[in-house]
Amino acid sequence: MNLLTRIADIFGFLGHFPAYAIAYIVETLIVIIFGTVAVAGMVYLFRKYMARVQIRIGPNRVGKFGLLQVMADGLKLFQKESIMPSGRDDLAYKVAPVMVFIGLMMGFVFIPYGPLAWFGSLTVTHSDVSLVILFALIAIMPIGEILSGIASNNKYAMLGALRGVAKDISFEVPMMLSILSVVVMASANVTNPLDLNGIIQAQSIPFIILEPLGFIIFFISMIARASQSPFDMGESDSELVTGNTTEYSGLRFGMFYLGLFGTIFLGSMIVSIMYLGGYNGPEVGYLGFVWLLIKTMILVVITLTVWLSMPRVRIDKFVNFGWKILLPLSFIQLIAAGFLTLGGIA
Amino acid sequence: MENGLEKKYIELNMGPQHPSTHGVLRLKLLLDGETVKHVEPVIGYLHRNAEKICELDYYCDSLIYFDRMDYVAAMNMEIGYLEAAEKLLAIEPTERVKWIRVVMAELGRIASHLVWAGAFGLDLGMLTPFFYFFEEREKILNIFTEVSGSRQETNYMSIGGVYQDFNDKIIYKIREFLKQFPKKLEEAYSLFVKNDIFISRTKGIGILEPEVALSYGVTGPMLRASGVPYDVRKDAPYLVYDKLNFDIPISKGKDVLSRFIVRFEEMRQSVKIVQQALDKIPDGPYFNPKAKKSLMIRLRGEGDVYARTESPKGEFGVHLIGDGTVKPYRVHVRSPSFKNLSILPYLSRDVLIADMVAISGSIDLVFGEVDR
Amino acid sequence: MSYEVREEAGKDGRKILRIPKENLLELMKDLKGQGYDHLALITAVDYRDRIELVYHLERSSTNFEILTVKTDVNDSTVDSVTSLWESANWDEREQYDMMGLVFRGHPDLKRILLPEGWVGYPLRKDYDLSKTQYVNMDDEGNDRVSFDPGDGW
Numbered sequence: 001m002n003l004l005t006r007i008a009d010i011f012g013f014l015g016h017f018p019a020y021a022i023a024y025i026v027e028t029l030i031v032i033i034f035g036t037v038a039v040a041g042m043v044y045l046f047r048k049y050m051a052r053v054q055i056r057i058g059p060n061r062v063g064k065f066g067l068l069q070v071m072a073d074g075l076k077l078f079q080k081e082s083i084m085p086s087g088r089d090d091l092a093y094k095v096a097p098v099m100v101f102i103g104l105m106m107g108f109v110f111i112p113y114g115p116l117a118w119f120g121s122l123t124v125t126h127s128d129v130s131l132v133i134l135f136a137l138i139a140i141m142p143i144g145e146i147l148s149g150i151a152s153n154n155k156y157a158m159l160g161a162l163r164g165v166a167k168d169i170s171f172e173v174p175m176m177l178s179i180l181s182v183v184v185m186a187s188a189n190v191t192n193p194l195d196l197n198g199i200i201q202a203q204s205i206p207f208i209i210l211e212p213l214g215f216i217i218f219f220i221s222m223i224a225r226a227s228q229s230p231f232d233m234g235e236s237d238s239e240l241v242t243g244n245t246t247e248y249s250g251l252r253f254g255m256f257y258l259g260l261f262g263t264i265f266l267g268s269m270i271v272s273i274m275y276l277g278g279y280n281g282p283e284v285g286y287l288g289f290v291w292l293l294i295k296t297m298i299l300v301v302i303t304l305t306v307w308l309s310m311p312r313v314r315i316d317k318f319v320n321f322g323w324k325i326l327l328p329l330s331f332i333q334l335i336a337a338g339f340l341t342l343g344g345i346a
Numbered sequence: 347m348e349n350g351l352e353k354k355y356i357e358l359n360m361g362p363q364h365p366s367t368h369g370v371l372r373l374k375l376l377l378d379g380e381t382v383k384h385v386e387p388v389i390g391y392l393h394r395n396a397e398k399i400c401e402l403d404y405y406c407d408s409l410i411y412f413d414r415m416d417y418v419a420a421m422n423m424e425i426g427y428l429e430a431a432e433k434l435l436a437i438e439p440t441e442r443v444k445w446i447r448v449v450m451a452e453l454g455r456i457a458s459h460l461v462w463a464g465a466f467g468l469d470l471g472m473l474t475p476f477f478y479f480f481e482e483r484e485k486i487l488n489i490f491t492e493v494s495g496s497r498q499e500t501n502y503m504s505i506g507g508v509y510q511d512f513n514d515k516i517i518y519k520i521r522e523f524l525k526q527f528p529k530k531l532e533e534a535y536s537l538f539v540k541n542d543i544f545i546s547r548t549k550g551i552g553i554l555e556p557e558v559a560l561s562y563g564v565t566g567p568m569l570r571a572s573g574v575p576y577d578v579r580k581d582a583p584y585l586v587y588d589k590l591n592f593d594i595p596i597s598k599g600k601d602v603l604s605r606f607i608v609r610f611e612e613m614r615q616s617v618k619i620v621q622q623a624l625d626k627i628p629d630g631p632y633f634n635p636k637a638k639k640s641l642m643i644r645l646r647g648e649g650d651v652y653a654r655t656e657s658p659k660g661e662f663g664v665h666l667i668g669d670g671t672v673k674p675y676r677v678h679v680r681s682p683s684f685k686n687l688s689i690l691p692y693l694s695r696d697v698l699i700a701d702m703v704a705i706s707g708s709i710d711l712v713f714g715e716v717d718r
Numbered sequence: 719m720s721y722e723v724r725e726e727a728g729k730d731g732r733k734i735l736r737i738p739k740e741n742l743l744e745l746m747k748d749l750k751g752q753g754y755d756h757l758a759l760i761t762a763v764d765y766r767d768r769i770e771l772v773y774h775l776e777r778s779s780t781n782f783e784i785l786t787v788k789t790d791v792n793d794s795t796v797d798s799v800t801s802l803w804e805s806a807n808w809d810e811r812e813q814y815d816m817m818g819l820v821f822r823g824h825p826d827l828k829r830i831l832l833p834e835g836w837v838g839y840p841l842r843k844d845y846d847l848s849k850t851q852y853v854n855m856d857d858e859g860n861d862r863v864s865f866d867p868g869d870g871w
Binding site: 390393395397398434560562563564574578649651652653654661663665667675678680684688692717718 | 728729730732755756757758759761763764772774778781782783784786803804805807808809812816829830831832833840841845847859
Binding site: 054056230236308312314 | 356364365377467469470471473474476478537541543544546547699700701
């Protein structure tokens with residue numbers, strides 16, 4: 001019994017197909033709301049955590065402990081006038097933030113959340129190739145960022161977008177190779193290694209123990225994907241003002257902002273699914289979702305700590321790092337995964 | 347170009363409102379992709395012509411315009427002006443005043459370097475150390491508040507003396523600060539130098555040969571990081587620096603990293619100086635009776651003097667000319683940041699934008715002083 | 719030596735050399751040869767009938783001891799020393815800006831602190847302080863100066 005069937009049961013009087021259609025829509029809405037709330041929560045957590053690291057207090061005025069600060073900021077962004085540059089590429093300029101936002105939210109829909117108490121499994125879609133779909137979807141986000149840089153008619157944004165492209169290509173390939181090695185490992189135990197659920201089920205021993213190298217490569221790539229320090233060359237505020245988002249304001253900027261934090265959250269979730277066993281843990285059938293959240297939050301905190309303590313890497317050094325270190329390492333990792341699978345260890 | 351395409355550079359205008367220009371520096375960049383081909387600094391956005399204003403004021407009044415030059419190290423600026431004014435007016439500060447001024451100057455130097463280090467971290471994308479440095483700086487500013495009544499633009503000193511004598515509370519506060527500061531400094535220092543990314547961003551970037559540095563008139567930590575041990579405190583001692591035991595740190599690295607290390611070593615030396623000075627402060631009056639308040643606006647000077655002092659940014663020189671009236675005839679300020687900034691176009695030829703930001707950060711620019 | 723140098727002592731014990739304007743560059747070349755590798759600053763003083771140009775030189779080999787060179791300028795043109803010290807570049811631009819001295823042979827003589835188009839030279843004694851000038855920026859990003867209050871920010 002999972003959440004989808006429960007919702008479908010409620011609408012059962014409409015017949016099988018309409019009931020499930022409505023159930024899918026409802027659950028997608030639930031997931032999107034969850035995603036937004038999770039990201040808002042993460043912004044709050046980040047601000048509090050950052051303040052603590054930096055000997056400050058952080059938000060403490062709006063609501064108890066400043067809990068409503070994020071909401072207030074969101075409202076402010078809603079109300080603000082969106083100041084648009086003249087000479088922009090109008091359609092691209094307006095579509096770009098939406099692409100980032102949609103890419104992020106669609107990523108959330110394909111995550112296997114695992115079961116939670118009475119609700120059962122919270123997962124929305126059950127596809128045999130959900131891994132492929134997920135990575136195809138989150139690959140939409142960089143396109144939005146590049147588009148925004150090109151459309152803004154601003155040199156800072158342009159340079160930021162160029163840097164973004166250089167950065168994206170240099171870590172995508174190692175990242176995909178390390179995913180491939182995860183699939184190779186999973187294929188030894190399960191019949192559906194391209195399904196995220198299958199990957200989780202294959203991890204009776206979490207892959208972080210079997211493939212520490214792959215974990216490191218993938219985690220670095222995920223931090224780079226979120227384009228936050230030390231890999232925030234695209235946005236680098238001390239050099240390019242804010243890179244591709246320079247000319248955005250109001251709600252459109254809010255979407256980019258949500259995209260940044262959402263990617264951290266989504267990325268940490270994907271890492272914990274791929275390498276930390278996702279919802280695996282004691283009492284899976286009852287607490288699976290909680291385990292996933294705990295693992296995700298640990299990774300989020302690590303990511304934020306890295307963010308707060310590192311200076312920015314120079315773009316050429318990062319490209320070198322991606323092609324000359326990460327890529328060979330991920331090949332080694334792939335070969336090692338193959339041997340582990342053949343040897344029957346995984 | 348061979349394929350019939352014309353090579354075009356990107357013109358980029360950085361500043362005067364830009365996160366990494368430390369005030370109102372405007373840089374006209376010519377970019378080839380990410381590579382900087384040419385930089386032209388445009389300055390003057392904070393120009394107030396303090397030199398002209400000084401000509402219109404009494405000798406004692408000009409002091410506040412010096413406070414507002416290097417506004418993060420106002421104490422050092424005051425000393426720079428007073429060194430010249432006291433020579434011109436032939437009013438010698440009392441012995442106690444000299445020691446008090448040394449304490450204040452070195453605290454000011456620490457405060458200035460702390461601000462620089464924090465801002466430099468921001469230039470490289472490190473947000474956190476900024477707050478650590480400002481926490482410490484705030485403690486120094488508390489001491490300044492205790493002695494003078496204001497945090498930043500202190501206006502503490504006056505011709506031949508200081509505004510207020512040191513009392514036990516002030517000395518206690520300074521000692522308390524010195525007790526905890528070195529540990530905090532080392533902690534913050536290790537945040538930088540133990541970080542591989544920081545090293546890779548700074549090492550070998552912005553190499554400045556000593557001959558070039560001298561030719562461009564670069565002074566201060568910039569020059570010492572290139573291996574020239576020029577420090578006015580040692581080479582032409584003023585106040586009581588000849589009675590104090592301290593070293594002038596130099597570095598052979600010539601790059602951004604060595605400028606960072608030199609400034610941190612200077613802070614450690616300043617702590618040493620303040621400790622010695624606090625132990626040695628003699629008793630006595632805290633102003634010269636020849637320059638008591640009622641006589642202040644009747645001070646007359648004639649002749650022409652040039653006084654150098656070592657401000658946190660480098661050689662701070664004041665050229666003061668009096669014509670026998672109560673107001674100076676001409677004041678000219680040699681502001682070290684102004685000269686240090688002139689090296690930027692030379693250093694940032696054919697470097698990446700990221701490196702140019704690191705280089706301009708390592709210069710330690712304060713625009714009140716560049717533009718005057 | 720083909721030129722005449724008058725030596726004076728400053729009030730603070732500095733050595734001051736006084737040289738006619740025509741021989742300035744020659745003397746500076748000699749001083750550079752004597753090891754004065756650091757030009758600390760260039761100042762000018764307006765004495766109404768003449769402008770006195772002051773150079774402060776320092777020698778790195780002898781603890782940066784200071785030497786002052788003074789010359790009188792009557793017709794506001796003088797030889798540039800940028801060929802000897804790079805630091806003269808910005809210093810001479812500043813003196814051009816503030817005093818209206820024209821330096822012959824300067825590679826890029828234009829105003830440095832004030833916007834191009836500013837009227838008058840502020841540090842001259844006859845500068846009219848009562849007239850306010852307003853600065854604004856045109857579409858190309860160049861500064862525009864006018865006496866019209868409506869034009870300022």
